[in-house]
Structure formats: C-alpha cells, structure tokens
Amino acid sequence: MDDSADETHVEWREWGEDAFEAAGDAGKPVLLALVTEWSEECHNMDRATYAEPRIAANINDGFVPIRVDADRNPHIRERYNMGGFPSTVFCTPEGTILTGATVLGIDGFREILDSVRHTWDQRGEDAGSLPRALQEDPPAGEVTARIEEHMVEQLLATFDDEFGGWGTDVKFPLPRTVEFALVRARDQATRTLDAIQTHLLDTYDGGFYRFSRNRNWGAARCEKLTDENAAVVRALAHGYRYTGEQSYRESAERGVEFLTTTLWTGDAFGASQGGDEEYFRLEPSERADAEAPAVDETVFAGHNGLAIDALLRYHAYTDDETASQYARQARETLTETLVDDGRVQRYADADAPRGLLVDQARTLRGLTTSWSVLGEPGPAVDVAEWTLSHLRDDDGSFRDAPTGGAGLLSEPLYPLDTTVELADSLLDLAGLTGDRRYSEAAHDAVAAFAGAGERMGVEVAHYATVASRLGDLQVIAVGTDAGSDLHRAALRLADHEAVVAPTATGSRTLPENEARLVVDGEKQGTAATPEALEDLLTT
Template structure:
C-alpha cells in the first residue's frame, strides 16, 4: 500500500486475487483507485473525497475498495487508467470495467456512486466490459516499407504548430522521441520545439523539466518531474547539441543531469529516484522564497526501466560533451540496478516486496541503457542476458512482445502489446545486433516492429520512434572502431556518427574505424580527421 493511503478513511485492500474473490463472494463491485506519488490531484482526492467520512463509509459498505500505486504496478495502470491520475475505476468481480473517471470531488463522486449502483443492481456482471485494447489477441501486422518513414514525415509536417512550436494545437507534450526523429528529417521543427520546451518547461531555479503544458502556447505547465521523461529530454537535448552545436541545448542537458544527480539521486540505493511531485504553490515562489520552503516530495523508489533510460541519456550527454559527472553517475546507477534488480536476465521492476519481475518495460528500458553503455564506455553488463530472457519469455508467435506474464488478477491475464515499449526494445536490439555481431537480434526486432506495421498509416507524431526504428531496420548502419572505448578515434565516432547509427568499440581490432551499411564496409578511417571526412563526405 502506498504511503498516502493513511490520509483517507477508506479500508483499502491490496490488488490481487483475494480482493476479486471477496467481491464475487459478497456480490459487490470493486472500486479501483489508481494513484501516483507525484500527483497533486491524487493527494487532493485522498483528503477531500476519500477522507470524507460518509463517502468512505459508503465505499466500505457497498464496494471492495482496492488501491494501486500505478508507478509500481504498470500492468494494472495500462489496463485500467482513465487517461490521468487519479484514475477512479469501478469493476465487476471479473475485473471488467463498469465505468471510470479521473479526479472526482465529493459531489462528483456521490453522483458516480449512484450510477454504478444503478447499473450493478439492474445488470450485475453484464454491466462490465473489456477495454478495446485488450480485446484483440495481436496488433495488425504488415511489412517494413519505406512508406512508414514517409508517412511519419507527412505527419510531422501536418501536425507542426508553426506559431508556437511543437506538434498539435492543444496540450503540448515534449515528445522527446519525436524531436529526435525530426532532428535528421525536419531539423527546423526539431530545433524550434527544443527551444519551446526549454523556454516553457525547464525549471530555471531547481533544474529539470516539468511534464507538459496544458495550453497550446506552452503555458500553464504541469509541474511534476518524472525521471524517465527528464532522462529522455537529456538525450534529446544532447542529440540537438550534437547536430547544431547550440550551447543552450548542451546547457539544458547538463542542468537536467545535475538535477537528476542531486534531487533525484537516491543515496541509499546508489541509483535514481522515480519522481518529484508537482506542487504549484512551491514553484510559484520566488527563488529566495524557495530557499525557505520545503521542496516537493521525492519518491525514492528505484525503478529499473526509468534508471535504464537515465543511464542512456546521461551517457549520450557524456559522449558528446565529456561530462564526467554524467558518466560517473550513469555507471553507478547501471551497476546498482544490475546488482540489485537483475537475476539471470529477468529484471525486477523495483527493489521491494510486491515487485513484478520480467515486465517488458523494465527489460526494454534497462537494455536501452546497457546497449548505450556498451557503445560509450565499452562495458556491456548483462545486455545479452536481458535480451535473451526477454525474447524467450515475452515474444509471442506473431513476433509481438507481451507486457508481462499471462497471469494476474482482473484483466492482467489478457494480452497487451505496448507499442512504445516495443519501440524501445527494438531500438536496443538493433544496437545489440551490431555490438555482438549476432544478426538474430535484428531479426527479432524486425518481427516485433512488423507486428504493428499494419497500423502504421494510422500512427501520429506521438509514436515517431516507431518510424525511426523501422528506418534503422531497413538500413542498419554501424561504425565499428577497432580500438577500446575512450580513444580519440572512438570518441570521434560517437560525436560524428548519426544518432541512429550504432558505434561499436572493438578492443581486439586493428585501430581502423569502418562504416558498415547493411553489413557492407563503405568507408574506412584511421584518424578522427579522416573519419570526419568519411562520415560527412567533406
């Protein structure tokens, strides 16, 4: 149970079979509360709604109340979220959804209670339904064609906001992966978006990026700071600096790295904490006033997937700027997570009781950090073991990857094939194929990406990473450097190669760097200068 449950008067149960059995035995629906430690609305609903004695008594008498920390249980989150937090979801004893909402004040909650009771009394279990994303056994498959990349470029052009930067004309999210896709295909869009993100979402005093802006002009930011989103922006700004040399981008990445290695550093775990809450009253204070105020709550849970992405982002920053602090903390977090959370290739979600092991998000996120570590530092860690376990235990016959085991309470036994996580995994497997010389990893990545190719024409800019990894699979490129990591030639390869090209340090090599395109050597270089000429054509 999360630490904030005590602020309520509801008699919460843990998620699991026992809660659903109790609902079936008593003939009552389940009330599922999905919360996260960084949400101000979750705390407000705890105090104002679940803390109201009459509402709590109503819940305790008429429902089986279940509370889930959505960060700690991503399988429940992905199957039941109502699009934000808190998510308030009413379920049948079989786990099917009757109805749901996000934040509800006392009056709104009383209203939904009445409608749920009416539906349950009149229809019983038939009042529930299975969400659409859980009704299909597999995503629509297809072939990897150039059209996938072309379609996404068209989506960039059609969705770009020429007036304010970014994509879309409503809520503005940073969309770090979309920025990276645009850096080599629509650079003006990418750089204008980076400038907007930096101007409007960066916390100039405490460091780090807020989650998103609620208005088209990037105003009214949601001020939570999550490790994975900040890690992704470290990487995006580092890549932006690599392509443009813009000092503002380098400074933004380094300031964010400083935030991650101070505020979000969990000393006891020697790794990165999961998030910091967004408290508007605090962030509206002047800098001198912030010095006297208590900072927002930091959830010090060390999540494997988020730490993997932090390792990835910080090491690319180190590769481009020689930032030794970023390198050192990335290596410390990598080693700590691998020691604490990895066992025979299976990755635990976090270090604590109740943690799932082998979730696709953790396997993919950590693998991303490990393959980047191999490229930048020459240290592979358990990359092969993590990849092999994931392929053996999570890939289905269709080629798609499932998010977790085929078991669990509620709808957790139903298949879910997450696109974003598949992109992360496939991207890491492309790198691993080049790093190991084993083409089987590329074949697995191709199968995983092809499993979604039938839906490619319906994809928007939010999943531009899918088109990027599809392009990498169609035209894989690697720079194999015949030296150990850290030599001038290796460092030059990291800074000169396209960010979608894998850099492979080979300590047993002959001191020559070779550009391989789809397995064929197309250029060779023995010095950083000749490598630059080979890669840039100058």
C-alpha cells in the first residue's frame, strides 16, 4: 500500500481474490480506488475526502475498499479507468462495474455512496456491467495502403494551423503522431515540435510536462513520467535527424539530462516525478530554495525499455556517449533483474505482475534498438518468443496479460496501442534476424484491428506507421561491427522507419564493409562507403 493511504481513515485492502470474496460473503459492493504516485489529485482526494472520518466510516461499513496503484498494475487500470486519476470505481463482488468517477469531494462522494447503495440494494449483481472494450473482439480486416492514406487525411483535417498540434482543445504532445508526420506532413510535425519545446519543456529542471489544458498549449499539467518523456525525446531526436534544427537536439538533450539525473536511481530509470504545480510555477531563483516534487523511484520494465530506445536513438544521431552509457546500464539492470527466459516482470517485487503485454512490447523495443545501434541484442529473441507463445490468440491478436485473476482480469483485453508497439518491435526484429515469422506475426497483429482503420484518429497514428512498414519494410544490413563509420552512417541516413542491422550480431552474412539495402525482402543495391550509401538511399 502506498504511503498516501496512511493519510486516510479507510481500511484499504490489497487487490486480490480474497478482497472480492470478502465482498461476496458480506453482500457488499466494492469501492476500487485507482491511484498514482504522480497525480496531485490523488493525494488531494486522500487528504480532503478519504481522510474525512464520516466518509471513511461509511466506506468501511458499507463497502469493501480496495486500493490499487495504477502504474504498478496497468492490466487493472485498463479495465477500470474512469478517464483519469484518481479513478473511483464501484463494483460488484464479481468485479463488474456499477458506476464510477474521477476526483470526488466530500459532498459528491456522499451522493455517489447513497446512489450506489440504492442501486445495489435494488438490483445487486444484475446492476454491474462490463466495459465496452471487454465486450467486443478486435475488428479484423485487410491491411492495405488505405490505412496510411486515411491517417494522412486525419492529420490534414485536425491540425491546428494557429497553434500547432492536433485538435482544438487539450493539447497532448502525441510524439508517435509527430514521427508519422515527419515523413508525410513535415510542416505539421515541426510546428508541433516547436510548440512542445516552447510550452512543455521545463527549462529549469529539464524534462517535459505531460500535456497542456488549453488549445494554445497553456496551463500545462506538470507531472513528468519516464515513458512519456522518453517518447518526446525520441520524437525530437528524429526531428533533428530530418531537419538539422539545433533546438530539437538541445531540447532532446534536456530530456535526456532529466532522465539521467532526476529520474536515475543509480541502476535504471525511476517511474515519474509528481506534478506539484505550485513548485513548477516558481521562478528559477525561487525553485532553488524550494523542495522539488517527489520522485517515484520504482523501476518499471516497460518505462525503461522506452528510455533505452530513446537514449540510443539520440546517441545514433549525435554520438552522445553519455546517453549510450546510461542506456547500457539500464538495459543490464532490466535484463538481469526483470527478464526471466523471455518473460518480463513489471518491477522488482515478489508480487509484481509478470508477462504483461505492455512490458513485453516495450522491453523488446529497447532491446531491438540496442541491437540496431550498439550491436548488443540481449534477450530480444527470448522476449519475442515468450510473447508469441503466451499472449497471442489463434487469430493473431494479442491479449494484454495472461488470462486469470480477480475481478475483470478473467476477461481478455486486446489493447490497440500496445499491440501496435509490439508489432513495430517485431518488424524491427524481423529486419535484424531475417526471420519472417516476426513480420508475419506483426502483420496478423495489425490485421486484427484493420476493420476499424477508417475510424481511427491521429492519436493512434502509430498504427498507420506500422501498417505502412508492413508493405514496404526497408532494411539496411551492414557487414561491419556496430560503431563503424559505415554503420553509423546507416543509422543517420536511413529513414527512421527503416531497420539498420549490424550483421555481426545477426543471422545474415555479408562481405566485410558492405551495406545492402533490402526493401520488402528484395535487394535494391549495395554500398561500401558512407558516401555511396547516401547515394543509394537518396536515389
């Protein structure tokens, strides 16, 4: 249980079968509180609502209260999230949902307690329902060029010409959308990167805030999460690769500095820093004497996979050795402590979940990038094989976790965004190993959602990126060790959606000092020098 729970008067239980069985035996509904360490609203609700003695007494008497850290348990989060944190969810003893909300003050909480009690007394278990995502199978279809075309149309239709970014309300950085746009609508991508570094970069402490509440990128939410910072660093690095814009490199560097200082635990990257807006609104001279928001030093496997990927992409374009050293150390920590025969443990605790799709996919992401940039694959193949063996259904779709557990964990969930992350990494692994099984698995994973392609918005542009790569995967196989002039040139000259494979660690054999361009399995040409490679890739 997290420290913030100690501020409350609620008799919280840990998530598990025992808590739901106790609710069933007592004939009471469940109150599930989904919280995070970084959310100020979570801490405020603890202090203002759950700490109120009469509220706590009503909860303890009429409900079975369960508290879950949403970051440590993403498979629970995805089934019960009410749209933000805290998520306040009322469930039946079977785990189905009665109702829910996010932040609740004392008066609002009293009202919802009365309402839930009335509903429960009148209808009992029949009042519960499954979230829509658990009621439907993925909408399968054919992977065609239309998926990419539709996403380009979405970019054009939703781009904010006045302020940059997509949409006319809250502005998220959407780094994967930026990367999709870099090779299809570059002006949109660069204008969004300009807005991100102007409005979301913390110029004093480094790192990037989560999002802005306003269309003009004002009123930023100030929490800083490792996975989100890593994604922004990577997008800025790619922006620098395409444009040579020095500010993108400098902003990426500030993100790297934040990850390797504030969030560095000594062995790997911690999870997040809280978003105390009073602190982050201070002038630099005032911050120096103020207490910085707390850092959650939990080392999550998936977060570190993305950080390794981002730092090595930055290193590939800049030769920054500090970034590669931290990435190596984090990779060693991750693989030595959280990977066991390809199965990834979310964090270092005996009760931590294992084999979650998000951790498998993101760990594989870091390992394939390490293979491509450093020539050091680690257990990339083992991680991929475990995922294919344990989380893939017969139709090629992927479940978010091994099936089974309390509440709705017994219901399979097929997450689009995480499936895409896995498919992207499987394509890289296919390019690195020459094993078509991985590209075939990526194709089937994308096809599992292709029936919804015309309904997808820019927030899932990564899906269109992977669909495009399936039909035109570029691999630059380099017959040298990683770090040679030819290999380094390949990393910098290749499209960021291509795969650079240093063959000293792959299954292919090439003449020494030869780079070979292969597109969709067909050889397009070879080069023996960086200059010749540039000619090959630009003609």
